[in-house]
Amino acid sequence: MPLDAFREHVLLTPGPTPIHPRALQAMTRPMLGHMDPEVFALNREIQADLRVMYGTEPEGFTALLAGTGSLGMEAGFANLVEAGDEVLVCANGSFGRRMAEMAARYGARVHLVTAPLGEAVRPEDVATQLEMVQDLRMVAVVHGETSTGVLNPVPEIAELVRGTGALLAVDAVTTAGMEPFHMAEWGVDYAYTGAQKCLSAPPGVAPVAISDRALSRYGARHTPTPLWYCDFEGLRDYWTRHTYHHTVPVNLHFAFHAALQAALDEGMETRQRRVQRVGDAILSALTPLGFSPYVRRPQDRLPTVLALRLPDGFDDAGVRQALRVREISVTGGLGPTAGVIWRLGLMGEAARPGPYRTLMAALEDVLGARGLVARFDEALEGVLA
Incomplete structure (x- = not known):
């Protein structure tokens, strides 16, 4: 089966991350x-x-x-x-x-x-x-x-x-x-x-x-x-x-x-800026819904795994399942933080605007919350400006 025959899945977990195209191609060599x-x-x-x-x-x-x-x-x-x-x-x-x-x-x-x-x-x-x-x-x-x-x-x-x-x-x-x-x-x-x-x-x-x-x-x-x-x-x-x-x-x-x-x-400094840019845009888009940083002090926040505290009354398992039906994987908390946070992966090829724009569009549908994509794009444009 050719590689492009597989259905695309949006992987936003804290690992594994989407395989880089160059790595995927290298896997096919004899x-x-x-x-x-x-x-x-x-x-x-x-x-x-x-x-x-x-x-x-x-x-x-x-x-x-x-x-x-x-x-x-x-x-x-x-x-x-x-x-x-x-x-x-x-x-x-x-x-x-x-x-x-x-x-x-x-x-x-x-x-x-x-x-x-x-x-x-x-x-x-x-x-x-x-x-x-x-x-x-x-x-x-x-x-x-x-x-x-x-x-x-x-x-x-x-x-x-x-x-x-x-x-x-x-x-x-x-x-x-x-x-x-x-x-x-x-x-x-x-x-x-x-x-x-x-x-x-x-x-x-x-x-x-x-x-x-x-x-x-x-x-x-x-x-x-x-x-x-x-x-x-x-x-x-x-x-x-x-x-x-x-x-x-x-x-x-x-x-x-x-x-x-x-x-x-690409360069480590460039990748570092890419992570920060996408992470800030995610936060700008989701904050009006009641999401907030789980890590209180900004200097203690891990840029590559964005931990967000869920809004009160949020159906964690139900929403993630609805996203999974739409071929989008999001990871919840681990152990004591299960049902309390989401952990969004911002590593490698996941730290791109495209996958998270797809998430925002899906959340608009699942949650009935309009404006997420627009806020996400507006925040990205602000960072670029």
């Missing part, structure tokens, strides 16, 4: 073996592009894990944490809590810095814990908490961690690839994301970046890495030494390469 010289050449380009995206040191180690962003999260703890290590996790949402659970499963003594849902982790709370915990092995923080639409102050946290001897691991799943990320400048030791988020590639690979300091700490482990599949040494066997470790998803590499190059061609 299969090559994972040890083919052309694939190794492709991988070298991916590594170089990831250094740019993450802002690593010039020769920083980057790679793709054969899995989604959650594998990126787990690989960090599996390789950099041993039983009994002291680990500080910033947890103000579902994915911060997942970090804490993973660290505990690998035997870490986990200490938490928390914040109420919808609020960013406070650097002063991190500073307090850094003073209290001795021999800290790692600090882990989610940059953009997908579950609540909160942006945590990673640069400020990184400055506090610098000089403590602890490694800093950052979940960049909803930030890297859509906004500037400065790994080396900030002092981040391990970062990861998912291909299906800001880069609009198919799910199935997790781009990671590992600092020299983290690799040195890994080399000083007392016990083997318990997760064989993503052992850092095995990764380097394949990505650097070009020896067999496991079979990588070759066509996903080609698709990811195309999507990443498209993002770098």
Whole structure:
């Protein structure tokens, strides 16, 4: 069946995102073996592009894990944490809590810095814990908490961690690839994301970046890495030494390469402005209906996942089902915020006026609320002016 025969679906979720056309085309190429010289050449380009995206040191180690962003999260703890290590996790949402659970499963003594849902982790709370915990092995923080639409102050946290001897691991799943990320400048030791988020590639690979300091700490482990599949040494066997470790998803590499190059061609600052522009227009259109930002402080709002508190009496499940019948997917809250918020994805190809203009037109029909499209377009024109 030709690609254009499939019915178009408007995907406005906080992941996965619509596949970039260049990535979709790359998926159709004939299969090559994972040890083919052309694939190794492709991988070298991916590594170089990831250094740019993450802002690593010039020769920083980057790679793709054969899995989604959650594998990126787990690989960090599996390789950099041993039983009994002291680990500080910033947890103000579902994915911060997942970090804490993973660290505990690998035997870490986990200490938490928390914040109420919808609020960013406070650097002063991190500073307090850094003073209290001795021999800290790692600090882990989610940059953009997908579950609540909160942006945590990673640069400020990184400055506090610098000089403590602890490694800093950052979940960049909803930030890297859509906004500037400065790994080396900030002092981040391990970062990861998912291909299906800001880069609009198919799910199935997790781009990671590992600092020299983290690799040195890994080399000083007392016990083997318990997760064989993503052992850092095995990764380097394949990505650097070009020896067999496991079979990588070759066509996903080609698709990811195309999507990443498209993002770098556009530029992170341009993508950042695109997100802000569309997000502001959505808010302008929906505010008169009673929608409001779930995250109170503007500086704490994650641009790539717009969390909106629903109007009083709003039929969350019913409206989303009515939209789904119209081939539009919108995501509600997760856990405690279910029925309280919508989480609108503004990553990659979703952060375009077209898909959200389609949403506004559908909501006019479903809610009987006229003027949404006009307000959306007027706000976009105002931003452009």
